[in-house]
Amino acid sequence: MLSLKISEFEMPPMQDLLIIGKRAPIGPEAVRRMAEALSPDQFSIVRIEHPKIEAVLIRTSLLQMLDERVLVNIIIQEAEALINETMVLRSELKVAVSVQREVDMS
Numbered sequence: 001m002l003s004l005k006i007s008e009f010e011m012p013p014m015q016d017l018l019i020i021g022k023r024a025p026i027g028p029e030a031v032r033r034m035a036e037a038l039s040p041d042q043f044s045i046v047r048i049e050h051p052k053i054e055a056v057l058i059r060t061s062l063l064q065m066l067d068e069r070v071l072v073n074i075i076i077q078e079a080e081a082l083i084n085e086t087m088v089l090r091s092e093l094k095v096a097v098s099v100q101r102e103v104d105m106s
Helices: 028-038 060-065 068-079
Strands: 017-021 043-047 053-059 088-091
Touching: 017 028, 017 068, 028 043, 028 053, 043 060, 053 060, 053 068, 060 068, 068 088
Parallel strands: none
Antiparallel strands: 017 053, 017 088, 043 053
């Protein structure tokens, strides 16, 4: 299945994360500075060891909800088939928590 979401270009030009290729026209440090200028203290850069991906810019609130290694591994698994070394991919990430409890009614 393919789901295509097209929207008007936004400022800042990112949503929840950016996946930065190793030879992308904008590198991790420039992406970090851009994010800091547009949305101070809202994003963190995570450098990774991967053949095609150099770093991921992630909304800091997501890193507070999920373990960084787990989150980055999921991002890599989903993006590595789509990305090449010169690309920067923008992604939306939603976290939903479902809680179910058994309650003693006596």
